[in-house]
Amino acid sequence: MSAESLILFFIVGAFLVGIAILFSSYIPPKSTNPQKSETYECGIPTEGITWLQFNVGYYLFAIVFLVFDVETVFIFPWARVMKTAGTKGFVEIIIFFFVLGAGLLYAWKKGALKWE
């Protein structure tokens, strides 16, 4: 099986959901009721709209994550060849990690990792 067969898994996954939703939207008995299509939320009627601007609070974490995730992608090829790279590879990754650690320390000191 080659990598193209991923398309198969995509299709089968979509098929599984699609067929069940199709079945469920035609076969089961239906009843109409004006209250049924209201937003449930927590049981009492909802107040105001949901789609408004608000302070997410996870924004800084997302930014720091972006930095670190890109770094992780850089580490993957290194990790793959570490066994054969020897001392040179080890010294280089120490320098890399030093820069990465400095970045984490900076974010930490700046208070980016503090939840408020």
Added chain:
Amino acid sequence: MAFSIYDFTSFNQAIDKALYNALPPVWALIVEMTIIGLVFLLFYALVGLFLVYAERKVCAFMQNRVGPNRVGPYGIFQTIADFIKLLMKELITIKNSDKLLFNLAPFIVIIASFMAIAAIPFGKGLHAIDFDIGILYVIAVSSLGVVGILLAGWSSNNKYSLIGAMRSGAQIVSYELSVGLSLLTIIILAGTMQFSQIVEGQATGWFIFKGHIPAFIAFVMFLIASTAETNRGPFDLAEAESELTAGFHTEYSGIKFAFFFLAEYMNMFIVASIAATVFLGGWMPFHVGGWSGFNHIMDFIPPFIWYLGKTAFVIFLMMWFKWTFPRLRIDQLLNLEWKYLLPINLVNILVMAFIVLMGWHF
């Protein structure tokens, strides 16, 4: 046709050859794809149903209850009855929701977990796709599920769902790093990212034993981070029922709701099988150096039994976490990742690299 439960390679090749001999190439390909698709669909559904039952039973025994016991012997058909019930329920569409995204979300969560399952080796020669970047692929695909969760929370037009989805996004994004870094520790030791080679590399000893303390630390890190990544256990802030009703899937009904649960359990299965494959030797039997009699007995147990046993063990650990630890607060959750797991993981990688450099591993 040589069939052996110890090695599926020749069996698969025989089927492949027979199909291509009997049919023109296009049809052979289609038939082969259909067979594989059906097998995986069946496997996926069965594992999902079984895991829901297992979770309810484990939870019940931990809380000194009996759990489901009415439908079938020991209640084993309970989840099938639940599934049929959910399938026969009306799908309610919320008036104010974003219809397209609302309907798209269950597709994304299921497809993400279904694609991740393609790369997992269940036994010798028993895998759908054997990428040379297997680990990277599984990490990448399984984290796509968060898109579905974010869409579900956003499109329901419900404040609690939105908060739950945001929490889930922050949580998965954070713990993603620890999952990747703890797997990197083992990639350094294995020198490969291909699942089949990783398993072959553990023929002389599982990586958790081969890599001394750093490998064990990585295993613990992986367990914590992956529990958080699947939105489970003490990290289930996204659906914290005591504060957010049910989190991102509050507005979903019937089978769509069931798909979110199925995806959650399948993600748990995927994560557990990665833990079993990378740290605990995958389908490799347990061997003790020098005990040749013992090793021979272990070899008699088929590889996929070993694989399922190890996966079940890891899944049981994750269920144990869920039913014994209280839920974390969001600030504790983010602190745990960014101030503890991440620095420890970075140091751990360096230690492992040093051990590999000096050749101190077995």
